[in-house]
Amino acid sequence: MKLTDSAQAAADSAHLQPIPPPVDRGALRLTRSYEALLRVLFGLTPLVGIVYLQLFQSPTLTFEHHLAHELAIAAATGVSAFVCWVTWRCYLSSGEPFLRWLTLGFLGFTLIYAPHGLLTRLADHNLSLFLNFGPSSRLVMVACLLYGLLQYGKPAERPAEIQASGFWRRWIAVFVLIDLLVIATAMLPASAGQWIRLPQEAAALALALAAIALMLWRRIDSPLMTIYTIALAFFAQSSLAFFLARPWNHQWWMAHTVFAAGFFVLSFGVTRAFHTTRAFSLVYGQEEMIRRLEEANAQLRRLAATDSLTGASNRRHFMERLAIEWERARREGIPLSLLAIDLDHFKDVNDEHGHQAGDEVLRRFVAEARTVLRPADLLGRTGGEEFAVLLPDSDAERATAVAERLRARMADTVQKVRTEKPLRVTASIGVASFGPDGESGDKVFRAADKRLYKAKNQGRNRVVGPDGPA
Numbered sequence: 001m002k003l004t005d006s007a008q009a010a011a012d013s014a015h016l017q018p019i020p021p022p023v024d025r026g027a028l029r030l031t032r033s034y035e036a037l038l039r040v041l042f043g044l045t046p047l048v049g050i051v052y053l054q055l056f057q058s059p060t061l062t063f064e065h066h067l068a069h070e071l072a073i074a075a076a077t078g079v080s081a082f083v084c085w086v087t088w089r090c091y092l093s094s095g096e097p098f099l100r101w102l103t104l105g106f107l108g109f110t111l112i113y114a115p116h117g118l119l120t121r122l123a124d125h126n127l128s129l130f131l132n133f134g135p136s137s138r139l140v141m142v143a144c145l146l147y148g149l150l151q152y153g154k155p156a157e158r159p160a161e162i163q164a165s166g167f168w169r170r171w172i173a174v175f176v177l178i179d180l181l182v183i184a185t186a187m188l189p190a191s192a193g194q195w196i197r198l199p200q201e202a203a204a205l206a207l208a209l210a211a212i213a214l215m216l217w218r219r220i221d222s223p224l225m226t227i228y229t230i231a232l233a234f235f236a237q238s239s240l241a242f243f244l245a246r247p248w249n250h251q252w253w254m255a256h257t258v259f260a261a262g263f264f265v266l267s268f269g270v271t272r273a274f275h276t277t278r279a280f281s282l283v284y285g286q287e288e289m290i291r292r293l294e295e296a297n298a299q300l301r302r303l304a305a306t307d308s309l310t311g312a313s314n315r316r317h318f319m320e321r322l323a324i325e326w327e328r329a330r331r332e333g334i335p336l337s338l339l340a341i342d343l344d345h346f347k348d349v350n351d352e353h354g355h356q357a358g359d360e361v362l363r364r365f366v367a368e369a370r371t372v373l374r375p376a377d378l379l380g381r382t383g384g385e386e387f388a389v390l391l392p393d394s395d396a397e398r399a400t401a402v403a404e405r406l407r408a409r410m411a412d413t414v415q416k417v418r419t420e421k422p423l424r425v426t427a428s429i430g431v432a433s434f435g436p437d438g439e440s441g442d443k444v445f446r447a448a449d450k451r452l453y454k455a456k457n458q459g460r461n462r463v464v465g466p467d468g469p470a
């Protein structure tokens with residue numbers, strides 16, 4: 001990647017190490033593939049533990065410890081309530097629709113998961129009442145994460161309006177209703193418990209896999225969304241482990257741990273967003289950041305070089321280019337010429353038709369001039385209604401011919417610029433060349449200006465070159 005001039009200058013002035021030059025394509029492809037593999041391997045790490053326990057755990061080994069479970073669920077609920085609040089703050093700040101659904105996912109999880117801890121002691125009497133809050137909370141959360149993903153990249157919305165519409169209240173009511181539903185279904189015969197728990201676990205697993213597939217399909221790979229995918233992979237594997245587990249056995253505890261790990265990874269992403277842009281889609285990777293900085297730099301340089309009214313080069317940029325082109329012309333022994341242009345009786349346009357009409361005439365002049373000039377020629381606005389053209393690789397004769405074409409184009413152009421009557425604005429042009437008229441930009445400019453005023457004095461709407469009127 002080439003470091004732009006201004007980025008280089010900024011790096012130099014701050015005594016920073018410049019960005020290293022690009023590495024060869026082969027090495028880049030290899031390291032990128034390895035990085036992709038690392039993500040996959042890291043995302044699938046829990047699977048090793050899950051498969052190991054499935055193959056080798058003793059069916060009689062369990063760890064039934066109610067207090068440990070209560071403490072773990074209390075901590076999980078507390079952390080998820082906190083992360084829900086941070087996500088909500090991000091949403092309020094950025095209005096990113098994705099964050100609305102992420103907040104909702106955490107909110108649903110918190111409200112539905114809490115009774116799972118609170119009712120631990122009932123495990124011996126009604127297993128479903130204790131157990132089934134878990135799969136319901138995971139299913140709700142993953143469904144919100146998937147729906148949020150469908151909202152990813154959509155334009156920001158107004159959080160205050162969403163709040164006023166009763167969105168949050170409605171959903172809190174839905175989550176409380178789900179809690180009541182879990183309680184109601186727990187009253188069914190004990191054998192029904194598994195038929196309620198397992199399909200939910202399977203659905204949570206399927207939705208998490210669908211979300212991962214969607215991420216890959218949409219090729220979303222910003223740093224925070226990579227974290228999001230890894231969290232989804234962990235949630236999917238925790239649902240798998242819960243599916244395979246029996247209450248209190250090691251696979252069951254393993255499933256809790258895998259879910260917690262996914263949760264921690266995701267909440268790390270949330271705090272990253274909170275500390276930076278408060279929008280998941282606006283936290284960029286380093287490579288993208290550098291590309292965006294370079295684009296912004298280029299845009300700034302373009303703006304700094306351009307006259308905002310007409311789009312022609314401004315005086316400063318024109319003079320800079322003049323020095324560069326003159327240096328090149330001298331080195332390579334090629335001709336270089338300059339036109340000094342002034343619109344005729346422009347004051348009258350302003351006085352009779354207004355300043356806005358005058359502005360339009362200036363813009364129109366630049367548009368017309370561009371149709372006459374080559375891409376290599378540089379058109380600059382050097383004053384109010386004064387312009388100049390730098391003509392590389394053109395001697396006085398050729399430059400005079402270009403000037404004449406430009407003059408004729410203006411004289412033939414009838415302008416309809418917010419005026420009742422169409423008007424015609426002509427131009428007077430002075431031509432000078434580097435070498436015959438001087439060896440510096442100043443001298444050549446003065447020569448062209450002198451001829452321009454000669455053109456004015458001779459009646460305007462004409463071109464004066466080194467040999468007199470064209």
Ligand SMILES: Nc1nc2c(ncn2[C@@H]2O[C@H](COP(=O)(O)OP(=O)(O)OP(=O)(O)O)[C@@H](O)[C@H]2O)c(=O)[nH]1
Nearest residue numbers: 342343344345346347348350355356358359384385
């Ligand atoms: N609309 C508009 N007018 C401008 C702008 N910059 C300068 N002018 C006007 O351009 C006019 C220049 O007038 P003069 O220098 O007297 O020249 P002129 O009327 O063109 O007469 P000659 O050059 O002698 O043909 C002034 O009225 C300025 O106010 C601009 O950006 N927009």
